[in-house]
Amino acid sequence: MKVVPVSRPAGAPVSLKGAEPPAHITIRGLSKQFNGAVVYDKFDLDIPRGKFVSVFGPNGCGKSTLINMIAGLIPIDAGEILFAGKTLSQIKFGYVFQNYREALFPWLRSIDNIEYPLKHMNLPKAERRAKVERLVAHLGVKIDLQRYPYELSGGQQQLISIMRALVVEPEVLFLDEPFSALDYEMTLFMRQQLQRIFAETGTTMVLVSHDLEEAVYLADRILLLSRRPARVADYPWNEAPRPRTDATLSEAGFVQLKAHCLEVFQREVRKG
Amino acid sequence: MKRDSFLPLVGVVGLIVVWYIAVWVRIVDPVLLPSPQASFAALVKGMGGKLGFDFFKTVERTFYATAIAAVIAIPLGVFLGASEKLYRSVEFVIDFFRSTPASAMFPLFLVLFGVGNWTKILVAAFGAALVILFNVAYGVMNARKTRLLAAKVMGASRLRVLTDVMLLESLPQTFVGLRNGVSLALVIVVVAEMFIGSVDGLGHRVFEAQQLFDMPDMYAAIFAAGALGYGLNLLFLLIEKRFVHWSGK
Numbered sequence: 001m002k003v004v005p006v007s008r009p010a011g012a013p014v015s016l017k018g019a020e021p022p023a024h025i026t027i028r029g030l031s032k033q034f035n036g037a038v039v040y041d042k043f044d045l046d047i048p049r050g051k052f053v054s055v056f057g058p059n060g061c062g063k064s065t066l067i068n069m070i071a072g073l074i075p076i077d078a079g080e081i082l083f084a085g086k087t088l089s090q091i092k093f094g095y096v097f098q099n100y101r102e103a104l105f106p107w108l109r110s111i112d113n114i115e116y117p118l119k120h121m122n123l124p125k126a127e128r129r130a131k132v133e134r135l136v137a138h139l140g141v142k143i144d145l146q147r148y149p150y151e152l153s154g155g156q157q158q159l160i161s162i163m164r165a166l167v168v169e170p171e172v173l174f175l176d177e178p179f180s181a182l183d184y185e186m187t188l189f190m191r192q193q194l195q196r197i198f199a200e201t202g203t204t205m206v207l208v209s210h211d212l213e214e215a216v217y218l219a220d221r222i223l224l225l226s227r228r229p230a231r232v233a234d235y236p237w238n239e240a241p242r243p244r245t246d247a248t249l250s251e252a253g254f255v256q257l258k259a260h261c262l263e264v265f266q267r268e269v270r271k272g
Numbered sequence: 273m274k275r276d277s278f279l280p281l282v283g284v285v286g287l288i289v290v291w292y293i294a295v296w297v298r299i300v301d302p303v304l305l306p307s308p309q310a311s312f313a314a315l316v317k318g319m320g321g322k323l324g325f326d327f328f329k330t331v332e333r334t335f336y337a338t339a340i341a342a343v344i345a346i347p348l349g350v351f352l353g354a355s356e357k358l359y360r361s362v363e364f365v366i367d368f369f370r371s372t373p374a375s376a377m378f379p380l381f382l383v384l385f386g387v388g389n390w391t392k393i394l395v396a397a398f399g400a401a402l403v404i405l406f407n408v409a410y411g412v413m414n415a416r417k418t419r420l421l422a423a424k425v426m427g428a429s430r431l432r433v434l435t436d437v438m439l440l441e442s443l444p445q446t447f448v449g450l451r452n453g454v455s456l457a458l459v460i461v462v463v464a465e466m467f468i469g470s471v472d473g474l475g476h477r478v479f480e481a482q483q484l485f486d487m488p489d490m491y492a493a494i495f496a497a498g499a500l501g502y503g504l505n506l507l508f509l510l511i512e513k514r515f516v517h518w519s520g521k
Contacts, residue, residue, distance in 0.1 A: 073421055104422075106521060107440045
């Protein structure tokens with residue numbers, strides 16, 4: 001079995017080799033058990049600032065658990081998670097759930113859904129509206145925001161929840177398989193939207209995906225996890241230039257990186 | 273499409289036709305089964321007079337019973353439902369009394385509250401409250417976990433999660449409870465009006481007409497009670513559609 005410690009797509013620039021970007025999220029000694037099953041055991045990880053990291057790994061290895069612990073949705077047993085030295089409660093962050101239907105508030109109009117997190121920041125109504133309108137204009141979203149979420153398509157609903165997460169101007173955006181409930185056509189469209197949002201905001205993004213192509217396509221860096229207890233199997237960079245397009249998918253560097261990730265993945269699956 | 277909206281009338285016309293035939297061929301003693309037009313005439317005439325007054329009294333009692341039940345059961349249901357452990361600890365008691373026919377409680381309520389108007393209202397409120405309580409608590413407990421997490425992740429305090437999410441999440445189920453509750457309250461009120469030293473109400477009217485063997489009047493009162501039950505259900509459905517527009521979506 002070939003072991004690749006840190007790999008890069010052939011031909012891709014290696015500009016980051018000397019100067020690693022500063023870590024935004026540092027995880028040290030993270031441990032977590034579920035009913036006696038060890039999911040994480042003294043797990044260390046750095047997530048770079050302003051980069052897009054995709055998390056990929058075998059089923060049930062704890063991909064979602066990882067971002068849920070970072071986002072404070074699941075308590076950790078031991079360890080430390082810091083955001084440039086600050087704790088979770090000291091920073092603003094956004095979280096996009098897989099199931100947009102159950103994550104949005106159906107009793108609120110789309111625009112009020114987007115505005116909702118601002119209500120917990122003690123901003124006056126006018127300022128909240130202004131923030132929402134700025135975001136809408138900035139992203140160039142063409143959805144009738146006076147409609148209720150259930151009146152919109154799945155992709156539009158997920159776009160609303162992404163905007164709801166972005167409206168607080170978060171330092172970090174977590175996305176838990178955000179497109180897995182959408183059809184393929186909508187998924188392709190939403191990937192482009194997310195890529196554009198990433199380019200426009202420069203927010204650090206952490207995406208959990210079960211679609212390898214999507215994980216590699218969107219990411220600056222792909223976190224490949226092993227089976228339980230999860231370790232970093234590999235953490236390669238994807239240095240393909242942005243904006244990436246459909247053509248990127250067939251470029252040699254991309255194909256090679258994806259093949260490498262698949263190989264690591266298969267190796268980890270077979271270990272189980 | 274348009275023709276389909278007349279479909280419900282088929283059953284109504286069918287029932288009246290069968291009724292006419294039954295009267296015409298004298299399957300039933302004409303004293304026991306008056307003709308449809310005699311019953312209908314009694315209904316129209318009655319609603320302008322005594323029957324109308326009894327109808328109003330029953331509406332009034334059902335309204336009070338449901339209102340009392342809702343005022344007690346909705347906050348209590350939210351409180352119990354917010355903590356599943358708390359609800360599980362009282363679930364058996366609620367289910368037991370929910371399953372107890374409220375009519376079996378009449379004598380107890382008579383002893384406690386006397387034979388007055390309020391006894392009828394309170395028995396009905398008792399029955400309706402348990403149905404509403406059960407539904408509200410389940411509505412709160414079954415609030416979508418994702419939605420609660422979403423609110424929490426956006427910085428909502430525990431209290432705000434309750435008021436912004438749990439309460440609204442439970443509304444569809446609360447309306448199911450209110451609809452069942454008002455139906456049950458009407459049943460109990462009508463039965464109470466028949467038996468507990470009553471002088472008015474639809475139950476009393478049916479009972480009195482039967483005692484006097486005034487069959488058209490009795491059928492008229494029965495139809496009035498049916499229309500009331502149907503109308504109350506429809507009213508709550510309309511309110512629900514207006515205020516819980518997201519229900520089932």
